[in-house]
Amino acid sequence: MAIHFDVVRDGRHFSARVNNNDIFPIGARVRFRNRNTGVERFGLSNDAGFFGNAEAKKQLYLAKDYQDVHGFWSAFIEPTAICEGQSFISLNTYDRARFTFGFGQFAAHVPDGDFIVWFRDMLQRPEVLDYFPNLEVRGGRIVKLEAGRAVTMEDDNSTEKLQLYLNPTLDDVEDAEVIAAAKLIHWTTHHPEARLLQVQHMIHTARRLVREGDRRLGLDGISADLCCIVMDIRHHGRAGFDDLQRALLATDPFTALLNVGAENEPERCKNLKTALKTRRANLAQKKWSRANGDFI
Template structure:
């Protein structure tokens, strides 16, 4: 998104140089990410986790406006999350053997991995439970109860359709 022409309207001091995001202040270039970390970039958008600060609110408003005003930017965000979801499911498949598993279960696994709520051992135990969907929803609930509650609510009306799609290891997607 930082290579889109309208970036100057939202984040004029952010650029991509050498494949990495930097902040430009006058003639000074400050790296906000490298191969090891994106922490400086995260702090740029949200300086602390202690409270909701003005910087965080303004940044969120800019992103919302950008997304709402520019369909191409919105499409980039959607495509990025689709690619991320596929990558997370492919990685989980290597560890958990998800081939043929319903998209409802894979969706929960992907969310757990995306949010960092648990590791593969906990996910494997949940998959082996009598009611794997319910067990997967419990994985990481203690640390993020609201996230799990919202995920459960979002999947409640979509689960039947998701169950019809199966993960295909050979294709790397749902069929």
């Protein structure tokens, strides 16, 4: 039976009431201004400093919790997880991605991207009827059931319909946006299998980005600490392959890679440097093997 969520507003802070009983925090209304266009947008965030932060800190991704299942890869993705907020329930709905979620900040605006692939798998879990009874996967695509028909919400070219379902506008915070966030937060918080699925998809993303980096940059034999930075840059999208190639050829490639994109994203680069400070030695013990398609 579907769980019912009611929106609770307290100024710019939003919570949800579950089945007319318990209330839990979702996030705060924030304003985002595009530095290039000056356009202002509004949405939800539960990052550090906002209303949901205390709850988000209870749901942190820690490599040690998943080492038995995923081995070295659980450590490989941890620096990026830290840079992305580290929380399984991290949320923002105010930028061009329209809806991003999880410790890897999976973004809903990319066709066949990390959010879409992850959400398809979530919708095939047994708890789906509790949270999204009107969504399902048919023919490998997310569809919405309405008026006796199935409406395709995403395809190879666009996720616009799904974006609008999750977040109707960027002009303000709508109830539909709060409820979509509430469903994902509640689902993730109450079902460890949902958190494991997030880990699996983040590792899948990391593997794909390292393989892609190897094809473009020749990472065979490169230590995992350097590959970790390459992966983070590509996941974040702050630089292209030409910049990465120059950094890899530098006298000190580790420092050079950490500085890639620092002009526009200084805080992200600083956070990655901090995250790697105590993790680099462990990562550097392994190297990427093209033949194995893995770190050895």
